[in-house]
Amino acid sequence: MQDFPPRVATFFTGTDDAPSPDPDTRSPLAFLRWILRQQTALLAVSSLCYALWFLPMTLGPWIFGRAVDQGIVGGSTTALLGWAALLLGVVVVGGVFGVVSHTLVVRSWLVGLYGTLEMVTRKAAQMGHVLPRRSPTGEVLSVASSDSDEFGALTEVLARTIGQLASYLTVAFIVLTMSWQLGLLTLVAAPLILGVALPLLRPLHRRQEVERSRTSDLTSLATDIVAGLRILRGIGGEQTFGANYDRQSQSAKRAGVAAGIWQAVVEAVGVLLSGLFLVALVWLGAREVESGELSVGELITFLGYGLFMVGPIRTFFEFAQKGVRSLVSARKAVAIFEQRAPWRDPSEPVALDGTASLVDSASGLTVRPGILTVVVSAVPEQSAALADRLGRYLPADTDPVPAEDDEDARGRAARRARTERARERARIAALDEERATREWGVTIGGVDLASASLAEVRRTVLVSDTGSQLFAGTLQDAIDPHGRLDREQAEHALRVANAEDVYDALPEGWQGQLDERGRGLSGGQRQRVVLARAVAADAPVLVLVEPTSAVDAHTEARIAERVAETRRGRTTLVTTVSPLWLHHADRVVLLRDGTVVAEGRHADLLTGNDDYRHVVARALDDEEAVR
Amino acid sequence: MTDLLASSAQTWRDRSADPPVIPDELRPPAHAGARERNRALWQRHDLRRQRAEDVYAASRNPVRGWPVSGNRAVLAFFGDLVRRSRGTFVLLIALNALAAASALVVPRLLGALVNRVEAQGAVVEGLDGLALAVVGVVVLQALFTFGAQRTSTYFGQDLLASAREYIVGTILRLPVGRVEGASTGDLVTRVTRDVGTMARSVQWGVPRLLISLSTVVLSVVAMLLNSLVLAVPALLVFSLCTPAVRTYLRRAPRAYITEGATYSRINTTLTETVEGARTVEALGLSGSRVRAGEDDIEVSAQAERYSMTLRNVLFAALNGAFQVPQVVTLVVGAYGYSRGWVDLGQITAAMLYVVALGEPLDAVIGEVDRLQVGAASTSRLLGIAEVPPDREAGDRLPAGVELVGEDLRFAYREGHDVLHGVDLRLRTGERLAVVGPSGSGKSTLGRLLSGINRPRTGTARVGGVDLVDLPLEVLRTEVALVTQEHHVFIGTIRDNVVLAREDSTDDAVRQALAAVGALAWVERLPDGIGTTIGSGRQALTPAQAQQVALARLIIADPHTLVLDEATSLIDPRTARTLEGSMNSLLAGRTVVAIAHRLHTAHDADRIAVVIDGRIVELDSHDELIALDGEYAGLWRAWTS
Numbered sequence A: 001m002q003d004f005p006p007r008v009a010t011f012f013t014g015t016d017d018a019p020s021p022d023p024d025t026r027s028p029l030a031f032l033r034w035i036l037r038q039q040t041a042l043l044a045v046s047s048l049c050y051a052l053w054f055l056p057m058t059l060g061p062w063i064f065g066r067a068v069d070q071g072i073v074g075g076s077t078t079a080l081l082g083w084a085a086l087l088l089g090v091v092v093v094g095g096v097f098g099v100v101s102h103t104l105v106v107r108s109w110l111v112g113l114y115g116t117l118e119m120v121t122r123k124a125a126q127m128g129h130v131l132p133r134r135s136p137t138g139e140v141l142s143v144a145s146s147d148s149d150e151f152g153a154l155t156e157v158l159a160r161t162i163g164q165l166a167s168y169l170t171v172a173f174i175v176l177t178m179s180w181q182l183g184l185l186t187l188v189a190a191p192l193i194l195g196v197a198l199p200l201l202r203p204l205h206r207r208q209e210v211e212r213s214r215t216s217d218l219t220s221l222a223t224d225i226v227a228g229l230r231i232l233r234g235i236g237g238e239q240t241f242g243a244n245y246d247r248q249s250q251s252a253k254r255a256g257v258a259a260g261i262w263q264a265v266v267e268a269v270g271v272l273l274s275g276l277f278l279v280a281l282v283w284l285g286a287r288e289v290e291s292g293e294l295s296v297g298e299l300i301t302f303l304g305y306g307l308f309m310v311g312p313i314r315t316f317f318e319f320a321q322k323g324v325r326s327l328v329s330a331r332k333a334v335a336i337f338e339q340r341a342p343w344r345d346p347s348e349p350v351a352l353d354g355t356a357s358l359v360d361s362a363s364g365l366t367v368r369p370g371i372l373t374v375v376v377s378a379v380p381e382q383s384a385a386l387a388d389r390l391g392r393y394l395p396a397d398t399d400p401v402p403a404e405d406d407e408d409a410r411g412r413a414a415r416r417a418r419t420e421r422a423r424e425r426a427r428i429a430a431l432d433e434e435r436a437t438r439e440w441g442v443t444i445g446g447v448d449l450a451s452a453s454l455a456e457v458r459r460t461v462l463v464s465d466t467g468s469q470l471f472a473g474t475l476q477d478a479i480d481p482h483g484r485l486d487r488e489q490a491e492h493a494l495r496v497a498n499a500e501d502v503y504d505a506l507p508e509g510w511q512g513q514l515d516e517r518g519r520g521l522s523g524g525q526r527q528r529v530v531l532a533r534a535v536a537a538d539a540p541v542l543v544l545v546e547p548t549s550a551v552d553a554h555t556e557a558r559i560a561e562r563v564a565e566t567r568r569g570r571t572t573l574v575t576t577v578s579p580l581w582l583h584h585a586d587r588v589v590l591l592r593d594g595t596v597v598a599e600g601r602h603a604d605l606l607t608g609n610d611d612y613r614h615v616v617a618r619a620l621d622d623e624e625a626v627r
Numbered sequence B: 001m002t003d004l005l006a007s008s009a010q011t012w013r014d015r016s017a018d019p020p021v022i023p024d025e026l027r028p029p030a031h032a033g034a035r036e037r038n039r040a041l042w043q044r045h046d047l048r049r050q051r052a053e054d055v056y057a058a059s060r061n062p063v064r065g066w067p068v069s070g071n072r073a074v075l076a077f078f079g080d081l082v083r084r085s086r087g088t089f090v091l092l093i094a095l096n097a098l099a100a101a102s103a104l105v106v107p108r109l110l111g112a113l114v115n116r117v118e119a120q121g122a123v124v125e126g127l128d129g130l131a132l133a134v135v136g137v138v139v140l141q142a143l144f145t146f147g148a149q150r151t152s153t154y155f156g157q158d159l160l161a162s163a164r165e166y167i168v169g170t171i172l173r174l175p176v177g178r179v180e181g182a183s184t185g186d187l188v189t190r191v192t193r194d195v196g197t198m199a200r201s202v203q204w205g206v207p208r209l210l211i212s213l214s215t216v217v218l219s220v221v222a223m224l225l226n227s228l229v230l231a232v233p234a235l236l237v238f239s240l241c242t243p244a245v246r247t248y249l250r251r252a253p254r255a256y257i258t259e260g261a262t263y264s265r266i267n268t269t270l271t272e273t274v275e276g277a278r279t280v281e282a283l284g285l286s287g288s289r290v291r292a293g294e295d296d297i298e299v300s301a302q303a304e305r306y307s308m309t310l311r312n313v314l315f316a317a318l319n320g321a322f323q324v325p326q327v328v329t330l331v332v333g334a335y336g337y338s339r340g341w342v343d344l345g346q347i348t349a350a351m352l353y354v355v356a357l358g359e360p361l362d363a364v365i366g367e368v369d370r371l372q373v374g375a376a377s378t379s380r381l382l383g384i385a386e387v388p389p390d391r392e393a394g395d396r397l398p399a400g401v402e403l404v405g406e407d408l409r410f411a412y413r414e415g416h417d418v419l420h421g422v423d424l425r426l427r428t429g430e431r432l433a434v435v436g437p438s439g440s441g442k443s444t445l446g447r448l449l450s451g452i453n454r455p456r457t458g459t460a461r462v463g464g465v466d467l468v469d470l471p472l473e474v475l476r477t478e479v480a481l482v483t484q485e486h487h488v489f490i491g492t493i494r495d496n497v498v499l500a501r502e503d504s505t506d507d508a509v510r511q512a513l514a515a516v517g518a519l520a521w522v523e524r525l526p527d528g529i530g531t532t533i534g535s536g537r538q539a540l541t542p543a544q545a546q547q548v549a550l551a552r553l554i555i556a557d558p559h560t561l562v563l564d565e566a567t568s569l570i571d572p573r574t575a576r577t578l579e580g581s582m583n584s585l586l587a588g589r590t591v592v593a594i595a596h597r598l599h600t601a602h603d604a605d606r607i608a609v610v611i612d613g614r615i616v617e618l619d620s621h622d623e624l625i626a627l628d629g630e631y632a633g634l635w636r637a638w639t640s
């Protein structure tokens, strides 16, 4: 039987020996069914325990009646004690199953919740840089932070519903044996009542969807404000963004109220229908007493059972409502989970030779092996794009598509908008796939990157771009995230990046804590730690994009010298226009409009190429001195 | 240079020897007998309690991150809430009570109907009338239920919205220093999950608890009136659960606060993984990020297990205390009957009351638990508000525009000054470049000069008034800072540019964008300046983001500007032209430009060289070159 935290091994496949099958994402309903199927055994047992918790409650009055008849009125102490012991037994059994059901239900709730959380992490790990191309980050996170809980709640209410269903059927059966008319009424009542209420669930569903989507936007907004607080403090705008948040919060509130009122309607209808059922039952029973088909005693029993049935019927209602809520959540989850990484590893992947030359056909660049090449471009974006190509990264040229949007649209318009978005997502996915599966256009040792597995490409070529992020953790974790280095290697990496001062600034040394995104470091320190991490990874081909844009000239000179020194014999490519790197470059390539227009040694290009000089020269005594 | 890594050997840790996230004692024994297992279960429970206590103690006064507030603050908050919205509360409780009461009336009436059938035998008078009356009550019950839920929704959503708005408002006023050290995930979890939990617990928990409690009290009174002999033993058994309830109430808050902390942690790690997706992929960190996520969940699972056991113990005790009286009533009733103390009717009634207690009691337990969860969330929320503000706006307004820093010292970490007594007098209208090694304190100086942080000692004043004593609106018209980190907010380009002056016209926005050379690409976007940008929307390149940041500054138009590496990601040539055109636009403004690209210094009036938290040189480019000191060295290195 499943226990929490669940073992999830779906999506991410990097290090799993036994991946589990992916969830069914053909439709939100299919996804919910999949979630529930994951814990069939657990759900079965907790339903059973619920039934065993509820059923004894029906026994109490019966035992009490016997005890009065035989024990108190009949005056038999033995009988009394016997019935009292039985009652005690029933109470204890009920209590035990109450505790057991609680335990199991917490378990299945958390299996659902934690399982979803793990799947989000694993999806992000599987998709890597492709996920943000397609889905807004906030949406991915809100599947984890709010939808996961809905799935947990669904498992709980499902188990309770099944338990109640069992007691409902039991009671219906008993009633059926006493009067077939009333028994039939009891049996059809629940489906009938639910059937009547079902049309109410659709508007509820729509309103909950709107609420869910506004709340998710609100979360994104809060995250955004927190992330940008420093900027706001520097220049103002607290009011603007506070007001933006308030506005969004009010609109989420309106959506919440709209959904809440429908929920109240559904609830009230539930109360009304189950009450009417009860009255009908007793009234019909009284009629039958009149016609002599039923005894008064049986009518009393009917009343008792009728009252008992209200519980299950209300639970069925609750199930329907929570089911609707989880359908809303399931649609969001499916929008994330259904995505597939575009990469298809070739059937016979070729091993890459990291010591061979790297050729990019789009720019005409050839990176010779074992030396330091510097790419100079007047437009930094173009060298960044080149680096992306060399590392087999899809360019960030798409707008992510949210699962829900355009929330005011209703009915057909909403459906159309949804189809539209689905189509856009499919378009991006197809585009990605098309790019990812055809020849990539970059070869290493004559082998196109697409002929090797992606893991092999990542192992061979490391691109450290300007967006590289530091994660919260110790300095040691930052430099050596894999735990593969020994201390000397880590020290060496820190020295190469001239980041010794970071070590020194942390009282706990290697164990000093770095904040999320390295926020407690100076801009240049952050950049140097990122560089040290890249150097420490010791990839056969290292591509550094503007690695020293935030450090001073002395530091930059030291870094350039040390990187050149330590990477000697392995292929290194740096994009920058700083002469301090160019001095150490074995070869310099000049890019214009994304294609190679000149290459050679720095000194030669400086004298021989006006364009080049124009881009890199720093002598300021020319006409450009402003002011 | 001394060896900075001197202590490296002591602080390097062999991670293969790291203890597992969850100590082995917290895992159930694999092979053990029932008794052994049982003993181990309670040992684990004790250990988990210890962990919860530790988490709570640490989060009352955290080294980094956000605190949680104490019980007193939570009580005061709820008291205040009830007082403020007394009317709604009364309505809420009244409607809930009416709904509950009509729910009780229905079975009574049906019972009466049955009695009538019983009394009158086969031919019943007025059966239909009575049935119709019950239908009427059912309709009323439905209406009351609707009313109660509707009021609850309004009240709850209102509370939810105002709480989150209040918290975000608080966050916007928090000292930057605290925000930097704390994790975004934690803050966001509090603004979302905890606000929701708090609002739900007030919205549903409070009225239901009150109603269930009053049902319980009424039933107990009825029991006492029915028969003292039968009621007293039952009540005695009830009271046996008091110690269990006490223990639960004492421990639950910490358990739930610990739980909340683990969810914050989960969200923090996940946010980092998702936002750093590319880095994760590039470095092959997928595996370790997945593992980090699993570890967080393991820890969270332990917190959940602890609170689950707490609840189970409580349930078991309450179940016992409230179900066993059925048996007690039966036995005592039989004895009393034989003695002639009570009659059958009294026994039956007593039994019905005891049984009827079951439901409201279950509700009481459930709602008390919900309130405990809500209280834990509330103390996490209030914890944010407990962070003292670092500035208190005074009422003095600056006389003049001269910005002067005197003896500025500042420490992020106590005892580690990063500025050691900096004196700097800005000349009105000058361009001052600040240069120096990475990590020497330039950005810190910039923050002090723009009034973001309060110096530890010394003063940064404009027109004779401390910057940190100015109201923020005034401060922004005096100095503004473009930080080294750039961030594009979710919103339109317009929203992103007009930060400092909301009322700017579109034309002004366009002009500002044109001045930073951004208008061309902005106009190419689908909706021009109305295009929504930011996380998950239209993406900007780093250079574009910097241009947006500069445009903000032009709109803000203060008399003093601090630019911290504001053009470092724009290509050098464009950057220089841009700086030139901005300079002419900002003529008459004082500009402090922190830069590593020395053309900025070259073009400036004066240059301050900051090394190790001190200004070691301060003069014009030519003078400093002639001096042949630090700056000259740096210049030679840069231009070599």
Ligand SMILES: Nc1ncnc2c1ncn2[C@@H]1O[C@H](COP(=O)(O)OP(=O)(O)OP(=O)(O)O)[C@@H](O)[C@H]1O
Binding pocket: A505, A519, A520, A521, A522, A523, A524, A525, A550, A551, A552, B180, B412, B413, B418, B437, B438, B439, B440, B441, B442, B443, B444, B445, B484
């Ligand atoms: N938020 C922070 N919390 C703790 N320490 C910090 C924080 N910001 C900076 N520091 C430390 O203060 C010192 C000075 O940092 P500062 O950002 O002022 O340097 P800087 O001169 O701007 O460097 P750079 O050129 O790299 O941007 C550094 O040692 C840094 O580690």
Ligand SMILES: [Mg+2]
Binding pocket: A522, A523, A524, B442, B443, B444, B484, B564
């Ligand atoms: Mg800085």
